[in-house]
Amino acid sequence: MTILRSPRTPSGATDRGIPDATVARLPVYLRALTSLADQGVASCSSHELSVAAGVNPAKLRKDLSYLGSYGTRGVGYEVEYLGYQIAREIGQTQDWEVVIVGVGNLGAALSNYQGFSTRGIRVAALVDADEKRIGQEIAGIKVSALADLPQIIDERKISIGIIATPAEAAQQVTDLLVAAGVTSILNFAPAIVHVPEGVDVRKVDLSIELQILAYHEQRKSVAPTTIQTAVSL
Amino acid sequence: MTILRSPRTPSGATDRGIPDATVARLPVYLRALTSLADQGVASCSSHELSVAAGVNPAKLRKDLSYLGSYGTRGVGYEVEYLGYQIAREIGQTQDWEVVIVGVGNLGAALSNYQGFSTRGIRVAALVDADEKRIGQEIAGIKVSALADLPQIIDERKISIGIIATPAEAAQQVTDLLVAAGVTSILNFAPAIVHVPEGVDVRKVDLSIELQILAYHEQRKSVAPTTIQTAVSL
DNA sequence: CCTTGTGAAGCTGTTCACAGCC
DNA sequence: GGCTGTGAACAGCTTCACAAGG
Numbered sequence: 001m002t003i004l005r006s007p008r009t010p011s012g013a014t015d016r017g018i019p020d021a022t023v024a025r026l027p028v029y030l031r032a033l034t035s036l037a038d039q040g041v042a043s044c045s046s047h048e049l050s051v052a053a054g055v056n057p058a059k060l061r062k063d064l065s066y067l068g069s070y071g072t073r074g075v076g077y078e079v080e081y082l083g084y085q086i087a088r089e090i091g092q093t094q095d096w097e098v099v100i101v102g103v104g105n106l107g108a109a110l111s112n113y114q115g116f117s118t119r120g121i122r123v124a125a126l127v128d129a130d131e132k133r134i135g136q137e138i139a140g141i142k143v144s145a146l147a148d149l150p151q152i153i154d155e156r157k158i159s160i161g162i163i164a165t166p167a168e169a170a171q172q173v174t175d176l177l178v179a180a181g182v183t184s185i186l187n188f189a190p191a192i193v194h195v196p197e198g199v200d201v202r203k204v205d206l207s208i209e210l211q212i213l214a215y216h217e218q219r220k221s222v223a224p225t226t227i228q229t230a231v232s233l
Numbered sequence: 234m235t236i237l238r239s240p241r242t243p244s245g246a247t248d249r250g251i252p253d254a255t256v257a258r259l260p261v262y263l264r265a266l267t268s269l270a271d272q273g274v275a276s277c278s279s280h281e282l283s284v285a286a287g288v289n290p291a292k293l294r295k296d297l298s299y300l301g302s303y304g305t306r307g308v309g310y311e312v313e314y315l316g317y318q319i320a321r322e323i324g325q326t327q328d329w330e331v332v333i334v335g336v337g338n339l340g341a342a343l344s345n346y347q348g349f350s351t352r353g354i355r356v357a358a359l360v361d362a363d364e365k366r367i368g369q370e371i372a373g374i375k376v377s378a379l380a381d382l383p384q385i386i387d388e389r390k391i392s393i394g395i396i397a398t399p400a401e402a403a404q405q406v407t408d409l410l411v412a413a414g415v416t417s418i419l420n421f422a423p424a425i426v427h428v429p430e431g432v433d434v435r436k437v438d439l440s441i442e443l444q445i446l447a448y449h450e451q452r453k454s455v456a457p458t459t460i461q462t463a464v465s466l
Numbered sequence: 467c468c469t470t471g472t473g474a475a476g477c478t479g480t481t482c483a484c485a486g487c488c
Numbered sequence: 489g490g491c492t493g494t495g496a497a498c499a500g501c502t503t504c505a506c507a508a509g510g
Contacts, residue, residue: 027444054425091451109342119440184446192287211260213417218324
């Protein structure tokens, strides 16, 4: 016996809800709308918004169509209203408390990062394995011991954890977070971590981003020759 | 007159070369291979490597097939040999010098990041607009003035720039980098930057990663109810 | 008119399943 | 026998182009 997932609804979304690619862009649209609102713009077309968000206007409209019909044909979108609808959809009407594990250079920078608070993200706790760091204050938060992690997560009902440890510690920290009840992890450590079903992991890998750019750089320096060869045939 | 792109070559790659999705995973495979080599493993199957890299084995084999046939049927892959082939393909046999613009918390953390050097990335220069930071040493590198950016890029033949400034400065810094000859940019500022054709931009947005996780968290907490409702009808 | 919302087409990426080869 | 390499099927994402509607 197998549970079948309906392949795709008539609108194009699957029964999992909004497509992943769209979810990843909604925060970008929200930021663009907030910026427009700050400039005193009350309404805008899909074209204007798409320029601010750096996407194709058709893609923007398709993305917004998954949320509902919040525009007016012939006119455009009301900036504040659309912003509220997106914020509601992505859960930004509430605050999300996160714990950062590992307060080395990167962890400390994340703790001090100003961009989180306006996006509904609050760094609620800092944890480290290093004795020398425990008890220190970073961004006004006292660093706790790794052993206190379960209690912190339980008391503060934290469901999102950030891993900013060395690669060697990443899997162990992941297991601790998951055991304590965390169901979403943002992993900055350059290591693949394995999690049980139901837990989401996103990975940000600084070296890999640069390696991808380096690949394209390499191609740029050899490509002209290739094209010339093709043309001269 | 229009230049037509061949839709798909027999192998599945387009005439642009290796698919983007594959390029993004090659550094992950390389890291997994390096790790295996450090453990003294001389050869491995696509299955073993796929576990280490956190992907499906069929996907791994398909990805590797774009590079050539570097495995042995019935046996697997020689770790060191395959590692070298991937390194060559992604340009990691040479060092890439990068400039970091903005040495606040994040820029400083990136400057000190240990993971770059082993991946062929060398932080060659640091630049900031703030008078108070110019002349300071971070990770053994003196911070230069923004005005010196063109000279630094020209002298050191830098083609990759990292933006770690506040959002407001991102577009201006981008324009400076591009004017000075940079053709690849890694943007950590929470802003969309526009670049001329031929320049690659990758964006790492810390808030957005967490917002995406928050969206899925929100769904996790409401999904069971939805299912129950559906069932009880 | 204008711009949204959306079927449909086209493209990219993933997975399957098996032929090919050691 | 076992594992790689790969065509083919499938799924998801993007883009087009136009109907719908202010």
